[in-house]
Amino acid sequence: MALALTLAATPGTALAAPAAQAERPRDAVxxxxxxxxxxxxxxxxxxxxxxxxxxxxxxxxxxxxxxxxxxxxxxxxxxxxxxxxxxxxxxxxxxxxxxxxxxxxxxxxxxxxxxxxxxxxxxxxxxxxxxxxxxxxxxxxxxxxxxxxxxxxxxxxxxxxxxxxxxxxxxxxxxxxxxxxxxxxxxxxxxxxxxxxxxxxxxxxxxxxxxxxxxxxxxxxxxxxxxxxxxxxxxxxxxxxxxxxxxxxxxxxxxxxxxxxxxxxxxxxxxxxxxxxxxxRVPYDPTDTSPEAILRGSVLPSVKGGLRRGTELYLTTDRFDVAPGQTIEVTAHVRSAADQTIEVPRVALRAPDGWTVRTVTGVGASVPAGKVRKAVFSVTVPEGADTGVQKLLTATLTTKGQGTGTTDEAVRVVADVRGTLEALPEVGLFRTWAAEGGYGQLDTLIKPVLTVGSGGSREVTVDLRNHGTTPQSGTVTLGLPEGFTADAATKSYTDLAAGATGAVTFTVTNSDDTLPTANEGGVNGDYDLTITTTSSTGSTVETGALEIVPTTEIPHAGHNHAVDGVASEGEYPGEELDFSRIWEGQAVTPADASAKGRIAWTQDALKVFVEVTDDVLGRKVVPQDCKRQRRTDSIEIIVDPKGNSSDTSTVFKAGIFPITDDPANGNPPCWQRDADNRQGPGEQTAPGMQVVSKVSEPYTGYTIEASIPFDVLPDAVDPQRMGFNVLVYDSDTQDLSSQSRLGWSTFTGVRADPYRYGLATLPGYTPPQREPSAPVFPDTAARSVHSPQTLAQSALDGVAPAAVRKLPAGALTVTGVRTVSGGIEVTVSADRRGTAYLYAWDGDTSRGSRSVDLRTDRPVNVLIPVDGGNPARVLAAFEAGNGSGALAQQVIVRR
Known part of the structure; x- marks a missing residue:
């Protein structure tokens, strides 16, 4: 902190800004x-x-x-x-x-x-x-x-x-x-x-x-x-x-x-x-592998023979996806630096072999200082070009003795009719955002996947888009991996209009329920598939994957059920579940960390029994620290009532510590809700939930039995499709950090991905009618006016606290700053209503603080109490009462 603020007060050594940046605020970094x-x-x-x-x-x-x-x-x-x-x-x-x-x-x-x-x-x-x-x-x-x-x-x-x-x-x-x-x-x-x-x-x-x-x-x-x-x-x-x-x-x-x-x-x-x-916006050299390659043409000058720093050259296209035989319009934008006219500019556009480039308009005889000129090109993709690939269009700007520069832009070559695996809801939103923002190339970051329950079936939709200029009819063939079948190998579509979208839907079944599930299945959990779409112009192949999540049937609990930390005979008549698959962190042996368990239901609650084998007990939290279960040995029980949540705001998540550091009360377990529909201590957020823990002595692990009332879940359970997961966190240290994460349905980041939870049915259970619970979100954040660290910087670099509108310097006046008995005395006044926040600042730490509400032009004398140290400055922030802005100041203390 001291280093950062000391440096902030010292003139930097950054290169002089180009002339185009001369309009920045005078006091801004x-x-x-x-x-x-x-x-x-x-x-x-x-x-x-x-x-x-x-x-x-x-x-x-x-x-x-x-x-x-x-x-x-x-x-x-x-x-x-x-x-x-x-x-x-x-x-x-x-x-x-x-x-x-x-x-x-x-x-x-x-x-x-x-x-x-x-x-x-x-x-x-x-x-x-x-x-x-x-x-x-x-x-x-x-x-x-x-x-x-x-x-x-x-x-x-x-x-x-x-x-x-x-x-x-x-x-x-x-x-x-x-x-x-x-x-x-x-x-x-x-x-x-x-x-x-x-x-x-x-x-x-x-x-x-x-x-x-x-x-x-x-x-x-x-x-x-x-x-x-x-x-x-x-x-x-x-x-x-x-x-x-x-x-x-x-x-x-x-x-x-x-x-x-x-x-x-x-x-x-x-x-x-x-x-x-x-x-x-500036030219760049993709072959430059030096540590400063990113800086060239923007922060640093271009290499020798390059354009003046501040010269812009970039490409835009009228669309990202283009089909063979189609023509796209490509525009090269040239903006001269603020202090230089570009003489005799010429822009050449290079396309992949076989593509046709025609110049529509040139950039002109010159580009006046600070102005923009454009060159427009017509680019045609040849018939028969490979589809499903991205290609680069490269523009080169040459000048009369003022350097050269290159830039490029990617386009994607797609079939006339492209068939793609349906997107998960949030993937679809991302693709729309990327396309609308001109970042279609980011689509390649995401592999299309869908989940299916082990041994179960689901509808799989192939989305169709006609990128061509005439209506099309054709077929879609789903190429499934071994262990999967569909209601038909091929389905047809007819009369898909130019520019229109459509879909065909298959019912896909995991026909081999012995296939490994979660991240143990396929390749890192993915069972790859292909989608072959034909039209009158040919065919194209797209890829995707299915991921198998584990499934189970949850039976009614035995008549002698009790929450006592012991799975007595007949209490849990269902199958034993394996919670030992690793999903993040260090690999472990079964003796180091492993878990198994069972589930059952009664008319009013879900019953969960988890038995954990563990060789080292991680740090025990004190009861006041019963939160963030992933830090040490613990389990997490997750229920998605309808099995269709897109995020965890509509699920139930309970984190359970098997033991706490509370010897006066026998080191009992504790539990809380985390990152879900309603977070906080278990007694408050899940009333009626029962937890019993038994920790072995000598330590070889622990068992946890929990009863979760159905009425604390965010919604009524769908007995035909309830999302469920158990995650186990293993810590072998005393620094509140877990080394390994295990569970039932396991994928990277699975605790936040409801679509990847396991699926459960509850035969015979009839849920009561009820409305879903609205999520409760944390709504209190640390504020910049409460942070002297932020205010010390803000007083120096011209950006108001929290980057809100900056008030004029005269909005707050701080005078008479002097040391007195008991602290530092100041007089503050403002030209508008608001609140002043005052800190006695020693350059690293606040030694005392006060806040005071101010009325227009009414000075107030304030004593800031000082607790040790020798504060040399007062940090003062002012926040207008109508939310119209803020500012920060530093004032030297008179001795």
Missing amino acids: DLDVLFVSAHPDDEASSLATLGQWKEKHGVKAGVVTITRGEGGGNAIGLEEGPPLGIIREREERTAIGRAGVEHLYNLDRVDFWYTASAPLSEQIWGHDETLAQIVRIIRTTRPEIIMTMNPSPTPGNHGNHQQAARFAAEAFHAAADPKAFPEQLHQEGLSLFRPAKFLRTGGTGTSSTGPGCATSFRPTVPTDQVFGIWEGTPSASGKTWAEIEVDARRDYVTQGWANTAAAPTNPANMRCDFYTLVDS
Whole structure:
């Protein structure tokens, strides 16, 4: 923290901004790179890159963190909610400071829980207001490069991460759009800004480790432009950047990262940080594998012979999907730098072999300084071209002695009629978002999958789209793996109009119920299938997969049932279930960690019995810390009443610790609800739920028996299709971190993916009529006006706390700041109603605080009590009462 704020107060060493950036607010920091994330620690895997850029090129980076991570665990204390968020902010400032990152922007959104749902994240955060905050930061700090995470719903990808990345993508365009948040331009004095490049972390493909990792990368999709930065580069401190990144990760002690494994010492084992280019307004060289390749043409000048920094060259197409024989319109956009007229520009467009390119209009005789000119091309895909592939169109701009540059754009060649496996609801929403935003290439991140119960059947729909110009009829053939059958191998469609969509539906059965289920089945859980679609112009093949989830029949409990931690004979007449499959973390032997159990029902409750074998008991939590069960030895019982939830806000999840650190009361178990329809202590959120735990002595494991009343579930159970899962967390340490995660229906990230839970039937059970329960979400986040760390930065870099509208400096006046007996005395006044937040600040820690409500032009004398230290400054924040904005100031204390 001290490092970050000290650096923030010192003039940076970043390269001078190009002339086009001269309109930034006078008191605002000028950033080069902005990383947009959801939580503290999301940026951790990029710190080796940001640190190298800072040290070698003076690149000034900032991080946007939408939440302060209040929904995460706490391995070092009992704080949760806003107090935990303030702690995690300090951890993040310390961590990013190791890479020379001095600017952290928190948006004060609530971190509600781990979810795989971007739509749920957007719903809770609010779309327009959150996007406006990010756009305001970009327009204020004017970074040339925007970086973020993976925006797609790939398995296990946190929904908060997805939505943060989607906000970043939208902000990349919105910051340059005069129609987006015009009040920032007309009322706040900000100017449009056009970031040069937009990248996501990671790359889909393979590479080796070692110094050649950047050049060895082979993308799965050949049109992806992936850049690598090796972590083995030594820093000025003598440590490699891989070591510094590990040091930074260890700063996140609340998340159990204090014991992060040391970085490799052998250079051959050190990896690259990879980044995939999603959008670029400036030319770039995809063959450049240097650590600064991403920076060229935006933060750094282009290589010798390249165009002046600030010159834009990019392509747009009238559509992403194009069929053989069709023609698309391709536009090359050329924007000159603000201080240079481009003389004699020429744009040439190169297409794949066999494609026809015709120039419709040229770019003109010159491009005046700061202006845009366009060249338009007509590109025709040859008849008979391969389909189901992406191809690059490459434009080259040449000038009269002012350099050259290239750029490219991907298009996808599809059949006249394309048949694809139906999308899961959130996958479909993502594809729509990507297509509407001009990011159709991101569709390749997601493999189409559907689940089916072991030995069961389901409808499988193939979605059809006619990309051609005439009506089409044809067939769809489903190529299923062994162990699956369909009601027909081939089905027909007729008279699908040009541009129209349609569908054919098969009933698919897992005919071999001995096939392994969950992630043990197929290849990493996927049983691959093919979809062959024919039309009058030929045929095309698309791929997808089926995933088998385990199934069970839950019987009525035996007449002598009791919740006593013992499965007596006849209590659980159903089959024994195996809960021992690993889904995340370290592999284990059965003696190290394994589990089995049984389920039954009575008219009023679901009965669950779990027996866990375990060799080491992880740290026992105190009763006040009965939350976040994944941190130590525990089990999680999940019920999706209707078996159709799209996210966990409509499911029941109970986390049960078999033992607590409470010797006065016999170290009893405890339970709570987490990341579901209603979270909190079990006694409050699941009244009537019973839990009995028996822990063996000497320790070899534990058994848990639970009775879950049906009326605490979010909805009435569908006895023909109830989603169900049991997950087991195994910890062999005392640092509140689990090493292995096991369960019944097991896939990466499964605890947040209801469609991958197992399926259960309850023969003979008749549910009562009832309305579903509305989800209850956490609604309290740490706020920037309560964070002296944030205020100290805000007072220096020109961005208001929480990136809200910045009030004029005269909105708050702080005078008479002096040391008196008992603390620091100040006089505060405001030109409008609102609240002032005052902190006695020693440069690292608040030594005392006060808040006071202010009325227009009415000074108030305030005594800030001081508890130790020698605070040299008062941090003052003011938040207007009508929500119209905020500001922060630093004032020196007179002795």
